[in-house]
Amino acid sequence: MRVLVVEDFEVLARTIGTGLRREGMAVDVVLDGLDALEHLAVTRYDVVVLDRDLPGVSGDEVCRRLAAEHSETRILMLTAAGAVEERVDGLGLGADDYLPKPFDFAELVARIRALARRSTPPLAPTLAGADLSLDPARRTASRAGRRLDLSPKEFGVLECLLAADGRVVSSEELLERVWDEAADPFTTAVKTTIRRLRAKLGEPPVIETVREGGYRIGGA
Amino acid sequence: MDLPRKATARFHLPRRTLRLQLTLLYGGVVVVLLVAVLGIWGLLYGTSSKAAPGSPASAVAKAQAQAAGNGHHVDILFALVLAVAVVLALGLGWLIAGRLLRALRKITSTARAISASNLHERLNIEGPDDELKELGGTLDDLFARLEASFESQRRFVANASHELRTPLTAERSLLQVALADPDADVEAWRATGEELLALGGLQERLIDALLTLARSERGIEQWHDFDLATVAEKAVLVRRLEADRRGIRVETTFAAAPGAGDPGLVESLIANLVDNAIRHNVDNGQVDIATATRAGSAVLRVVNTGPVVPPEDIERLFEPFRKAGADRTRSNDGNGLGLSIVRAVADAHGATIVVEPRSGGGLRLEVAFPVSSRGKSQAPVPALSCSRPA
Numbered sequence: 292m293r294v295l296v297v298e299d300f301e302v303l304a305r306t307i308g309t310g311l312r313r314e315g316m317a318v319d320v321v322l323d324g325l326d327a328l329e330h331l332a333v334t335r336y337d338v339v340v341l342d343r344d345l346p347g348v349s350g351d352e353v354c355r356r357l358a359a360e361h362s363e364t365r366i367l368m369l370t371a372a373g374a375v376e377e378r379v380d381g382l383g384l385g386a387d388d389y390l391p392k393p394f395d396f397a398e399l400v401a402r403i404r405a406l407a408r409r410s411t412p413p414l415a416p417t418l419a420g421a422d423l424s425l426d427p428a429r430r431t432a433s434r435a436g437r438r439l440d441l442s443p444k445e446f447g448v449l450e451c452l453l454a455a456d457g458r459v460v461s462s463e464e465l466l467e468r469v470w471d472e473a474a475d476p477f478t479t480a481v482k483t484t485i486r487r488l489r490a491k492l493g494e495p496p497v498i499e500t501v502r503e504g505g506y507r508i509g510g511a
Numbered sequence: 512m513d514l515p516r517k518a519t520a521r522f523h524l525p526r527r528t529l530r531l532q533l534t535l536l537y538g539g540v541v542v543v544l545l546v547a548v549l550g551i552w553g554l555l556y557g558t559s560s561k562a563a564p565g566s567p568a569s570a571v572a573k574a575q576a577q578a579a580g581n582g583h584h585v586d587i588l589f590a591l592v593l594a595v596a597v598v599l600a601l602g603l604g605w606l607i608a609g610r611l612l613r614a615l616r617k618i619t620s621t622a623r624a625i626s627a628s629n630l631h632e633r634l635n636i637e638g639p640d641d642e643l644k645e646l647g648g649t650l651d652d653l654f655a656r657l658e659a660s661f662e663s664q665r666r667f668v669a670n671a672s673h674e675l676r677t678p679l680t681a682e683r684s685l686l687q688v689a690l691a692d693p694d695a696d697v698e699a700w701r702a703t704g705e706e707l708l709a710l711g712g713l714q715e716r717l718i719d720a721l722l723t724l725a726r727s728e729r730g731i732e733q734w735h736d737f738d739l740a741t742v743a744e745k746a747v748l749v750r751r752l753e754a755d756r757r758g759i760r761v762e763t764t765f766a767a768a769p770g771a772g773d774p775g776l777v778e779s780l781i782a783n784l785v786d787n788a789i790r791h792n793v794d795n796g797q798v799d800i801a802t803a804t805r806a807g808s809a810v811l812r813v814v815n816t817g818p819v820v821p822p823e824d825i826e827r828l829f830e831p832f833r834k835a836g837a838d839r840t841r842s843n844d845g846n847g848l849g850l851s852i853v854r855a856v857a858d859a860h861g862a863t864i865v866v867e868p869r870s871g872g873g874l875r876l877e878v879a880f881p882v883s884s885r886g887k888s889q890a891p892v893p894a895l896s897c898s899r900p901a
Contacts, residue, residue, distance in 0.1 A: 302706055303681035310688035344673045369680075371673035392673075393680035396687035 292407050292427075292447070293334065293468050296320045297327040297353065298342040298369065307340065307399070314400050315430060315443040315450075317471040324348025331357060334467060336364050337407045340399070341386070343370045351384055358385025365406035369394070404428050418453040420509040421497045425453055434492055444469055445488045448481070452498065452508045461505035529615070530608045537604030538597060545596050549589050614643040622650060630658040663830075670832035674717055674846065678710045685710075713846075720848040723779050724831070727855040731773045739768035739777070739802040739809040739880070746781040747800055754789050754798065761789075764801040768809035770880040772860040780856040781811065783849040784876060788815035790845055793872065807882035817873035825866050825874075829854045853878075 294316045298304035301322060308320040319334070321327050324345040331339070331353075339357060343350035354366055368386040382389060387406055390399060404427055408414045417426045425432040427450055432439045441449065447469035452460055462481045466474060474480060485506060489498055499507050614636055621634050633654060636647030689695055689703045744765055754761045770777070781800075788798040796816040803810050820828070832847040857864050862880045869875045 300677045300681055302710060303677060303684060306681060306684045306688050310684065310691070313688070313692065344670075371676040371680075372669060392676040393683050396684050396691070399684075 292337045292403075292450070293317045293471070294319070294403060295327065295330055295334075295336045295339045297322075297324065297339065297345065297350070299323060299345050300342075307396075310396055311400065311403070312443075312471075315427075315446050316403070317447065317469050319472045324350065324353045327353050328356065330472075331361060331364070334472070335361070337468075338365045338367060338403050340367050340369065340403065343368055343372070351380075354384045354386050365409060367399075367402055367406055401428070414454055418450065420453045420456065423449070423453065423492075423497065423508070425450055434497075439491055441488070441491060442484075444480070444484050445491065448484050448488055452506060455507065457507060457509050459501045459504045459507045464505070530605070530612050533608035533612075534601055534604040537607070538601040541600035541604075542593070542597050545593060549592070553589070611643075614638060614647065618643070618647055618650065625654060627661060630654060630661055667831050670847075671721065674832065675714070678714050678717075682707055682710050717846045717848075720846055720852060723776070724848060724852050724855055727776050727779075727852065727859045731776070731859050733773070734771050735774055736769060736771050737774040737777060739770055739811055740765035742774055742778050743781050743800060743802050743811060746778050747785055750782070750785050750789060753786075757789060757792070758795055759789055759792050760795075760797045761785075762797065762799045764799075764803075766801075766803045768802040768804045768811070768880075770809035770860075772880070773856075776856045776859065780853050780878065783852050784811075784813045784878075787845070787849050788813050788817075788874070791815070791873075792817045796873075805879070809880040811878045811880075812876070814869060814875045815873045816869070816871070819872040820868050820874060822868055825868070828866075 292315075294311055296304055296307050296311070296318060298307065298320075299322050304320045304322060308318045311318045319330060319336075321330055325347045327339070327341070327345075328348060330336075341350050341353060341357075345353070350368065354368065357364060357366055366386040366388075368382075368389040369392055370389055371392045372380075387409065388402055390402060407427075408416065416428065417424055419425070422435045423432065425446075430446065432441055432446060432449060448465055451465055451468050463476075465481045466476065466478075469484075470480065485498060489496065492498065497508055501507060618634055618636065621632065625632050633651045634647040635651070636644045638644060685703055685706055689700065692699065744763070747761065747763060751761055785798065785800060788800075792798065793816055798816075799812070799814040801812045803812075829850045831851040854864065856862075857878055860880055862878050865877045865879075867875050
């Protein structure tokens with residue numbers, strides 16, 4: 292899952308980034324609205340965590356443009372406004388959810404996951420395919436009842452393949468969805484991770500390599 | 512529930528309303544005038560009937576009887592005319608008063624309906640350019656000022672709320688993320704602790720700034736004499752370290768500049784100006800701070816090199832939580848209240864601020880404390896506060 296955090300308070304932005312990465316999300320952090328718009332123009336994010344009070348381009352403006360141009364991206368707005376009307380304002384601009392400051396980090400994670408599930412078509416809270424099942428919220432995965440011990444990236448790749456529901460997922464797409472912008476586009480990281488993931492999943496092989504295409508699970 | 516009660520209250524006119532008073536006044540004046548006119552007429556008539564004193568007794572008696580008969584007629588006529596006039600005067604008075612007071616009633620009902628939530632509404636009194644229209648216009652101006660003041664207050668609260676809650680959120684997130692990390696070692700906890708301390712310091716400075724702002728907006732309670740040079744020297748001394756750290760040269764020219772007011776607030780004014788000048792500067796920049804007496808007033812001048820500030824942005828610099836354009840990043844430790852405090856303190860002292868962009872970037876700022884401060888002359892016991900040792 293690819294998440295963009297837009298927050299001008301540097302310590303908070305960095306902490307949210309660290310926390311979400313530990314939850315297995317691919318996170319990019321930007322400190323102002325202009326930078327956010329630039330990131331959104333080149334990368335497709337599942338969820339954007341957006342502070343309302345931003346320098347440069349305001350959070351409201353980012354939200355409005357985002358809702359108009361990237362309808363598949365979910366917006367979680369962070370707001371310090373105490374009054375309900377001001378919070379609801381943000382929803383009117385196209386935000387999918389809001390979280391008043393100060394919030395509990397666990398709630399932020401839960402809301403981001405809930406928003407990611409609201410992609411089209413909606414995803415179930417737990418993903419399944421072949422004899423695999425995966426629970427993104429609990430960060431557990433199992434094959435035929437056997438618990439799998441996966442690294443965050445392996446988990447992310449498996450989550451992406453299961454969410455695709457039989458569709459072929461290219462290496463580039465995996466790189467974009469599971470790795471953040473720090474990843475080198477010419478890296479063999481995807482290949483390596485798939486190899487390790489296959490080893491952990493065991494026999495019979497469940498991840499299929501499609502030539503010139505990518506990978507899939509449970510396809511025809 | 513509230514509405515019908517209001518309606519009936521207006522319908523009954525139980526009090527001595529202005530309309531009723533005007534009607535009675537008008538009616539009363541008409542009646543008095545009428546009685547006076549009729550009285551004079553009656554007097555004239557009465558004198559003519561008492562003519563011919565030398566006539567015989569029978570003729571006199573006859574004339575008297577006739578006069579009495581005539582007088583009776585006249586009395587009834589008087590009463591009739593009077594009654595009709597009173598009714599007419601009261602009725603017309605009621606209508607005229609109502610018409611004149613219609614605008615006033617509109618002002619009352621609109622003013623009653625306007626509250627903090629719909630301050631954008633206006634009376635917009637139509638009609639001739641009379642006193643009532645002037646009253647409506649005056650009230651409209653008042654509403655406009657109130658609206659602007661409410662709006663700036665609302666914006667201030669929203670900004671303050673954001674500035675106060677954000678570090679709090681960062682603290683909580685820092686702790687929760689650190690606690691959730693199963694591999695956190697002493698080093699990681701140390702880093703978290705240091706960040707928490709820094710956040711605490713930030714909040715402390717913000718709260719101090721908010722309190723200083725509130726204190727200066729309340730005005731000055733006790734006026735004391737001070738020398739701007741001494742206060743400035745003290746404020747600059749503690750800031751030299753920070754200036755050195757940033758590689759900025761601070762030049763000072765302190766000449767005696769006596770003034771009166773709250774030396775604590777004046778010190779925070781100078782401190783905020785100098786902080787600002789050091790913070791919004793360029794590499795190897797310079798800050799010049801000078802105090803002097805000019806035409807009897809104590810003047811402080813702060814000139815700094817720095818990024819170019821467009822003249823149209825200058826007024827905005829003094830608004831709370833507004834920071835100029837791209838300069839508004841949080842890594843910069845300003846809290847956006849510095850120049851608001853400067854303005855509030857200057858206002859409290861009746862001092863004037865003149866700001867202009869320095870050619871080549873930066874600002875040139877001058878605060879002039881008045882000769883005989885307006886506040887000082889209004890102070891309850893200025894002599895006492897002056898003679899008392901500070």
